[in-house]
Amino acid sequence: MDNSNSRRTINEMIDDMQNILENHKDGIFGSKFPKDEILQIIENIRYELPREINQAQRIVNKADDIIKDAHIAAQDKIKAAEDEIERMSMETEIVRIANENADAILYDAENRKADMENGAINYSYQMLDNTLKKIQRVSNNLDDIIRNFNKMADDVQRYLDKELEAINEEKEVLSNYFDRENL
Numbered sequence: 001m002d003n004s005n006s007r008r009t010i011n012e013m014i015d016d017m018q019n020i021l022e023n024h025k026d027g028i029f030g031s032k033f034p035k036d037e038i039l040q041i042i043e044n045i046r047y048e049l050p051r052e053i054n055q056a057q058r059i060v061n062k063a064d065d066i067i068k069d070a071h072i073a074a075q076d077k078i079k080a081a082e083d084e085i086e087r088m089s090m091e092t093e094i095v096r097i098a099n100e101n102a103d104a105i106l107y108d109a110e111n112r113k114a115d116m117e118n119g120a121i122n123y124s125y126q127m128l129d130n131t132l133k134k135i136q137r138v139s140n141n142l143d144d145i146i147r148n149f150n151k152m153a154d155d156v157q158r159y160l161d162k163e164l165e166a167i168n169e170e171k172e173v174l175s176n177y178f179d180r181e182n183l
Contacts, residue, residue, distance in 0.1 A: 010049060018042050 021038055 011046070014042055014046060014049075 018039065021035055021042070
């Protein structure tokens with residue numbers, strides 16, 4: 001019998017058992033030892049062993065298939081989770097970009113509003129300034145007209161005063177004339 005540590009197959013170990021039984025002497029186990037029955041059992045083991053090994057191999061293969069399927073399912077779930085994370089990440093990125101765009105639009109709108117308000121205020125100031133200048137010109141023109149009118153009124157008054165003086169002088173002359181004639 002080989003007691004070395006090298007790995008041996010089941011068939012080699014069964015061969016060793018069969019050799020020991022076939023070569024043993026009746027005295028070792030006694031005369032009632034069922035040598036023929038044990039050798040028959042060994043033959044049955046040799047016969048059944050390939051079938052059992054094949055069945056075990058089928059079970060191992062089936063277990064491998066189940067493990068492969070589980071591994072594939074796990075990989076599919078991992079891939080689906082990664083895809084979902086990527087989708088959510090993309091959605092988050094889209095939302096972030098949309099928020100940035102909305103902020104930029106709002107900022108631009110606020111700047112335009114401020115520009116429009118400033119433009120309207122500046123335009124209003126210009127219009128008021130122009131209106132004040134026109135009012136000043138009209139006022140200056142009115143002052144000129146009033147001065148001219150006053151001058152004309154003074155001229156008319158002087159003319160009327162002279163005419164009145166002339167009329168009064170004529171009246172005096174006529175009055176003196178009539179007074180002398182009536183005397």
